[in-house]
Amino acid sequence: MRRSHLQLASIRKLKMKFTFQHNNDPKHTSKSTNVWLHQKKINVLEVPSQSPDLNPIERLRGDLKRAVQRRCPNNLTDLEHFCKEEWANIATSRCAMLIDSYPKRLSAVIKSKGASTKY
Structure with a gap:
């Protein structure tokens, strides 16, 4: 399975x-x-396509990317290792905050008629 x-x-x-x-x-x-x-x-x-403001995983990917870049991986093995470590370090409270902020982000996207928002 x-x-x-x-x-x-x-x-x-x-x-x-x-x-x-x-x-x-x-x-x-x-x-x-x-x-x-x-x-x-x-x-x-x-959800409309190309709407990262409405997709919490996009924020988590950004967090992950910045954390891994700070560690300056030298090869694919380092990259994989750092990605796994940094993903495990993302706090569940960060995930909860992204989900809890969804109504505000949705309102902002509607108000901006699909354009970029502060989120």
Whole structure:
């Protein structure tokens, strides 16, 4: 069983409700992906493409990128090692803050009519 299937099974065992968000990359919006999401009864949050302000993972990726760059990896092995270490160091409170700020970010994107925001 693939990792995503295991995660989905674990979430269902906990009877958690969640909404899936992706970035409208063509592989995420393909017919086969949409059919799979529908079959698994996964709620998908519809967001405009090219909207990093609405995607919390983009902020986490930025955090990760800056942390790894500060460590100046010299090769792919260092890069992989530093990425894993720095990812593990991201505080859960940072993730919670990004999720909690979503309504404000959404309002800002609507107000800016999809243009860049302070987020």
